[in-house]
Amino acid sequence: MKFNGYKRSDGHVGIRNHVVVLPGVICSSSVAKKIADKVEDARYLYNPNGCAQNAKDTSMTLEILSGLIANGNVYGALIVGLGCETIQKNIYIEAIQKKTNKPVVYISIQEEGGIQKTVEKGIKIVTALMEEASKCERVECDLSDIILGMECGGSDPTSGLSANTVLGNTSDRLVGLGGTAVLSETPEAIGAEGILEKRGRTPEIGKKLYDIVIKCEQSYLDSGDDIRNTNPSPGNKASGITTLEEKSIGCIHKSGTKPFDGVYEYGQMIDQKGLMFMDTTAYDVASVVAKIAGGAQIIAFTTGVGTPVGNAIAPVIKITGNHTTFTRLNDMLDFDTSESITGVKTITELGEELLDYIVDVCNGERVKAEEHEISDMAINQLSSYC
């Protein structure tokens, strides 16, 4: 199956052609935003980190930010640093160059001589990058070049009943066509680890899946917390989901029926095709961001009670099996699977329609989150700021 996308010189394929303005540290975030705001269609990618993190968190931040810039949806980027922060210019450039050779320019406020001068220079750089980017044309690409990140948030019982099951059918189709689908949100696999274990392509992959879920629950218990007391959320419970196992089993329906071909760390670049699992948090935004940093050009996000979550560089398709939600919160939802509950359509029919819609979005059709310029950002971290 084909679509028209952007073929990058680093081998990645994009479905959007964005120029990104990224603050190198939170201290330069407002200045970076001023630059992005002044250049039409430039994408501001908020970054809350960059300094005062321990070594593990610094490396996680770097993995995510370099991965986002390397994403096929990005033509090039301007990083606006402050100058004195932990993640220095050379560290950014080295981390990015390991993943991509696309144009990336770095400036810092302390070196440029203040806000005004940084903004002026930044605007010039971003305008030039936008001009170069506009010369890229969409060319025929194969759907096997697509990495589909799968997410759920604001779940209700229709998620497991309908939206996740439909997405699972779509995931099977995409993987069957040689593409890649990524399940994640490890805490929302708690209670489903036995099912995941059996779905590894090899016993080693199955064991790895099982182990990360067990480790995840144990890490909560070690800190004196029982995640089963806090997840499902109050909203999940009000809608009818009672236990974490119930939520988890519904959640993993998104991954369809294919065997898992690989297990990736948080934000790690995905370098093979098939069905993957990424070890992410259940904090939706931090999980979405990790998959995009891993190379996902598009996110399929199922919801029951509705969520507006979007991303600066990748379209986030919102899918619901709750027709009332689809109607009431229509300006943030893209695809309604409720006809699988009413029996008007089968899961298979809707799975095919969803794949067709995903192809439309790959071809450039804008999703609601893009229409509303919703751009959320969070990066997982282990410790508080030092």
Next chain:
Amino acid sequence: MINAVLLNNDDMVATMTSAVYLGNDITFIMYGKTMVIKAISNVPIYHKVAVRAIEKGEAILKYGEKIGYATADIKEGEHVHTQNLSSRL
């Protein structure tokens, strides 16, 4: 009219696709046959209802998988939620 979905024939709970009130019929398909039971409590839309009696301590199945344990005896047609179902006994 069908107003509940039993996701697996082994399940003890069905999911309501419309709200029911005490005394209403709950109609679902089990092993290809239409089954009708009476709601003995109100059950909101998309919430779970017991399709058979469940004893306290018994593992409750949905999707054919264990979703927790009954923390009280549950009657057929009763709402199953946080008041009688939990991850841990």
